Amino acid sequence: MKYLDEFRDLKLAQNLSSRIKRITSKPWKIMEVCGGQTHTILQYGLEDLLPAQIELLHGPGCPVCVTPMELINKAIAIARTPGTIFCSFGDMLRVPGDKGDLLQAKAQGAEIRTVYSPLDALNIARNNPDKRVVFFAVGFETTAPANAMAVHQAKKLNIRNFFLLCSHVTVPPVMAAILDSSENQVQAFLGPGHVCSVMGWKEYEEISKHYNVPIVISGFEPIDILTGVLHCVKQLESGKAFAENRYARAVSVSGNKSAQNILHEVFEEGDRLWRGLGAIPKSGYKLNENYKEYDAEKEFLVEAVNTQESSLCISGEILKGLKKPWQCSAFGKECTPENPLGATMVSSEGTCATYYKFGKTQVKQEGDLSLV
Amino acid sequence: MCLAIPGLVESIVIVDDLKMAKVNFGGIRRTACLEYTPDASAGDYVLVHVGFAISVIDEKEAKETYEILAASGEMDEFINDVDAAKVGEK
Ligand code: SF4
Numbered sequence: 312m313k314y315l316d317e318f319r320d321l322k323l324a325q326n327l328s329s330r331i332k333r334i335t336s337k338p339w340k341i342m343e344v345c346g347g348q349t350h351t352i353l354q355y356g357l358e359d360l361l362p363a364q365i366e367l368l369h370g371p372g373c374p375v376c377v378t379p380m381e382l383i384n385k386a387i388a389i390a391r392t393p394g395t396i397f398c399s400f401g402d403m404l405r406v407p408g409d410k411g412d413l414l415q416a417k418a419q420g421a422e423i424r425t426v427y428s429p430l431d432a433l434n435i436a437r438n439n440p441d442k443r444v445v446f447f448a449v450g451f452e453t454t455a456p457a458n459a460m461a462v463h464q465a466k467k468l469n470i471r472n473f474f475l476l477c478s479h480v481t482v483p484p485v486m487a488a489i490l491d492s493s494e495n496q497v498q499a500f501l502g503p504g505h506v507c508s509v510m511g512w513k514e515y516e517e518i519s520k521h522y523n524v525p526i527v528i529s530g531f532e533p534i535d536i537l538t539g540v541l542h543c544v545k546q547l548e549s550g551k552a553f554a555e556n557r558y559a560r561a562v563s564v565s566g567n568k569s570a571q572n573i574l575h576e577v578f579e580e581g582d583r584l585w586r587g588l589g590a591i592p593k594s595g596y597k598l599n600e601n602y603k604e605y606d607a608e609k610e611f612l613v614e615a616v617n618t619q620e621s622s623l624c625i626s627g628e629i630l631k632g633l634k635k636p637w638q639c640s641a642f643g644k645e646c647t648p649e650n651p652l653g654a655t656m657v658s659s660e661g662t663c664a665t666y667y668k669f670g671k672t673q674v675k676q677e678g679d680l681s682l683v
Numbered sequence: 684m685c686l687a688i689p690g691l692v693e694s695i696v697i698v699d700d701l702k703m704a705k706v707n708f709g710g711i712r713r714t715a716c717l718e719y720t721p722d723a724s725a726g727d728y729v730l731v732h733v734g735f736a737i738s739v740i741d742e743k744e745a746k747e748t749y750e751i752l753a754a755s756g757e758m759d760e761f762i763n764d765v766d767a768a769k770v771g772e773k
Pocket of ligand 1: 621623624625626629636639640641642643646647651652653654655656657663
């Protein structure tokens with residue numbers, strides 16, 4: 312398929328690999344922000360194409376993983392409310408809350424539907440005027456405009472039985488939080504390509520300058536990732552730090568204006584709790600004053616049950632790139648994708664789930680701990 | 684979850700004032716909203732995420748990126764060959 316096959320070219324991947332090896336003289340730690348990038352890295356075994364001095368740290372860019380458990384509990388309580396149809400992207404259904412997950416709630420009779428697009432949820436609301444329809448609006452800046460459009464349309468078409476349960480998070484504040492941490496190990500970032508398709512990449516220039524850290528906006532195919540790594544290493548080896556765009560086929564400097572307009576029409580910045588990371592100021596979007604009647608948290612007065620994470624779980628450290636899944640004593644034992652204990656095992660794009668799926672239970676590099 | 688897949692816009696219709704398209708993803712057809720890519724027309728490749736096109740793929744950039752990478756790849760092979768030849772001389 313056009314614009315996929317070219318960026319999966321094995322010969323080109325090997326060329327990039329040898330170029331990276333040739334210019335690498337010191338150890339470097341590079342974090343890819345997105346869960347989708349982590350998935351590509353593991354799926355294609357890209358770490359095997361890199362010199363041993365380069366370590367890829369897997370970042371917090373999986374919206375399903377970082378949705379707080381408290382909100383999952385709320386989602387389940389709303390879904391169980393009679394007269395409600397609860398709509399969600401498929402990956403949210405298996406995220407465990409305090410008392411089971413949405414799938415179990417569905418088996419016990421709650422009306423829960425998986426949708427492909429937020430507009431599908433809006434159509435369900437239109438076709439079921441006697442029910443209250445709630446859409447679980449999770450996601451980064453890539454997804455938020457789609458969710459915003461559903462509410463925008465609801466208002467325009469005067470559909471009054473449609474609500475959003477919002478858990479929108481944004482990338483720049485979490486990157487800053489990682490870099491601000493005293494234990495930070497990240498020396499360069501592969502920037503989030505699709506988030507930048509929407510938002511542009513000016514914000515990343517500011518972060519790069521402020522923290523003196525190279526940021527290379529990268530795509531999601533193997534060639535995109537290797538190109539991103541190559542340019543990170545080029546900057547690191549020459550002592551430079553700037554933001555650059557290596558996903559030009561899908562990202563422009565100021566991003567997608569139409570999407571940004573609706574985003575700002577419907578949402579405003581808000582503080583967010585990140586599962587595994589805690590509260591980060593101004594790190595998400597919530598419905599603004601003009602759209603507050605579409606807020607499921609205001610419409611459904613369900614109690615917020617706060618749940619403790621398993622004491623075994625080190626997902627907070629994994630999300631910051633401080634540890635790898637195989638350093639967790641529960642990985643693959645008490646904690647599996649069928650029975651996830653923590654944030655990074657819950658979604659297929661979570662780092663623990665990705666490591667589990669591709670059988671990466673130990674690290675091959677010399678000097679690293681091997682658990683198995 | 685931020686998965687976005689390139690697909691070919693085949694036809695466009697307006698539904699409830701929204702610009703909607705049939706998009707072909709390597710043989711699988713799905714509907715996508717083109718409100719955020721108002722300039723997209725049939726024959727363009729768009730990047731689709733949760734039923735919304737978030738950008739039109741810039742074919743010129745895609746081609747250039749690939750060609751530059753492939754060309755410097757060949758250059759590297761050439762350098763490798765030269766290096767290998769030098770080693771051979773010693
Ligand atoms: S393997 Fe499970 S318990 Fe361990 S860090 Fe990952 S999510 Fe947490």
